Amino acid sequence: MISVIQVGMGGMGNRWLQTVRESGEAFFAGFVEVNPATAAEQAAKYELDPSTIFSNVEDALSNVRADGLINVTPPIFHEAVSVAALEAGIPVLSEKPLADTMPAAQRIVHKANETGVLLMVAQNYRYSVPALTLKHVLESGELGAIAAVTVEFFRGPHFGGFREEMPYPLIIDMSIHHFDMMRYFLEQDPVTIAGRSWNPPWSWFNGDASASVNIDFSGGVHLSYNGSWCSQGQDTPWNGNWRFECANGVVSLENDQVVMQMTGKPLTVIDPVEAERTAQLYLLHEFHEAITTGSVPATTCQDNIKSLAIVFETLRSFAADAPIQFMKH
Numbered sequence: 243m244i245s246v247i248q249v250g251m252g253g254m255g256n257r258w259l260q261t262v263r264e265s266g267e268a269f270f271a272g273f274v275e276v277n278p279a280t281a282a283e284q285a286a287k288y289e290l291d292p293s294t295i296f297s298n299v300e301d302a303l304s305n306v307r308a309d310g311l312i313n314v315t316p317p318i319f320h321e322a323v324s325v326a327a328l329e330a331g332i333p334v335l336s337e338k339p340l341a342d343t344m345p346a347a348q349r350i351v352h353k354a355n356e357t358g359v360l361l362m363v364a365q366n367y368r369y370s371v372p373a374l375t376l377k378h379v380l381e382s383g384e385l386g387a388i389a390a391v392t393v394e395f396f397r398g399p400h401f402g403g404f405r406e407e408m409p410y411p412l413i414i415d416m417s418i419h420h421f422d423m424m425r426y427f428l429e430q431d432p433v434t435i436a437g438r439s440w441n442p443p444w445s446w447f448n449g450d451a452s453a454s455v456n457i458d459f460s461g462g463v464h465l466s467y468n469g470s471w472c473s474q475g476q477d478t479p480w481n482g483n484w485r486f487e488c489a490n491g492v493v494s495l496e497n498d499q500v501v502m503q504m505t506g507k508p509l510t511v512i513d514p515v516e517a518e519r520t521a522q523l524y525l526l527h528e529f530h531e532a533i534t535t536g537s538v539p540a541t542t543c544q545d546n547i548k549s550l551a552i553v554f555e556t557l558r559s560f561a562a563d564a565p566i567q568f569m570k571h
């Protein structure tokens with residue numbers, strides 16, 4: 243069992259409170275929450291000892307002995323919280339996005355390299371059953387080379403809070419999951435990006451909530467991504483719908499079901515893979531293993547900054563209003 247400090251007890255904080263409790267691999271040494279009302283509410287809801295809830299990360303780090311820290315604060319606070327933990331020698335499991343800007347992400351990676359302390363990012367979408375099933379099909383190699391991919395993501399969530407104030411909420415707070423999935427599925431790096439973004443007239447977000455992005459990957463794959471967080475109906479799943487055009491057929495993830503068709507053969511619905519742990523439980527397990535055995539998680543900050551770079555290169559392409567060459571990060 244590892245002991246952890248959870249920083250941030252808001253919306254997503256609930257998921258981590260539940261995950262740690264049901265994991266059997268971790269327990270809480272303490273919490274940090276800057277909003278006293280949220281701290282009191284969550285202490286009552288989860289029957290927590292209020293004396294274990296601190297109002298800033300420094301106090302928690304100096305008063306509590308912990309093996310790891312889970313950073314569930316809004317993106318603008320990720321750097322301060324993560325760097326404080328790394329400097330204290332405490333491994334971090336950080337919510338996505340790694341940071342709210344590329345320079346902040348680079349400073350986190352620099353600090354992780356300098357201290358030699360682990361920071362991994364919660365890219366839970368990789369570890370859902372539909373994503374694992376699709377990955378399994380792609381890894382089999384049966385479909386041959388992939389030439390093109392289309393991804394469609396359309397939902398209309400009313401979150402309130404930081405997402406409605408931030409610039410490019412779709413790309414920075416949501417598409418990071420889809421961009422990370424692209425790297426996971428394709429095992430290729432982006433080469434050029436051309437994107438456009440806009441805000442529908444009825445948008446309840448300050449920043450652009452819709453975008454269309456074309457990305458060419460190093461292995462020759464042409465990918466087209468269309469998404470909106472302001473869609474008024476016919477929601478796609480959170481994973482989005484994916485279609486891979488391959489030499490020997492087509493595989494798609496449609497409404498979270500993987501369907502494959504080899505050329506000239508009937509459609510086959512692929513049985514979902516069986517996974518002992520998925521999503522947050524899987525990530526916490528990877529974190530536990532890294533702390534107890536020294537194994538290296540897939541989504542370390544050193545790797546994840548490449549997924550985050552797709553976010554910020556996409557924003558650069560919006561500003562350029564023309565295809566841009568992907569900068570190495």
Ligand SMILES: NC(=O)c1ccc[n+]([C@@H]2O[C@H](COP(=O)([O-])OP(=O)(O)OC[C@H]3O[C@@H](n4cnc5c(N)ncnc54)[C@H](O)[C@@H]3O)[C@@H](O)[C@H]2O)c1
Nearest residue numbers: 250251252253254255274275276277314315316317337338
């Ligand atoms: N992986 C996923 O699927 C997923 C889903 C939802 C949210 N998230 C991520 O989780 C993070 C938090 O999102 P949320 O929806 O819970 O936001 P939220 O605003 O609901 O909650 C954040 C909480 O952190 C607290 N906080 C802010 N700064 C703090 C600090 N310095 N120290 C301690 N507490 C602090 C706030 O008071 C609030 O209670 C974001 O990075 C978001 O992108 C991930």
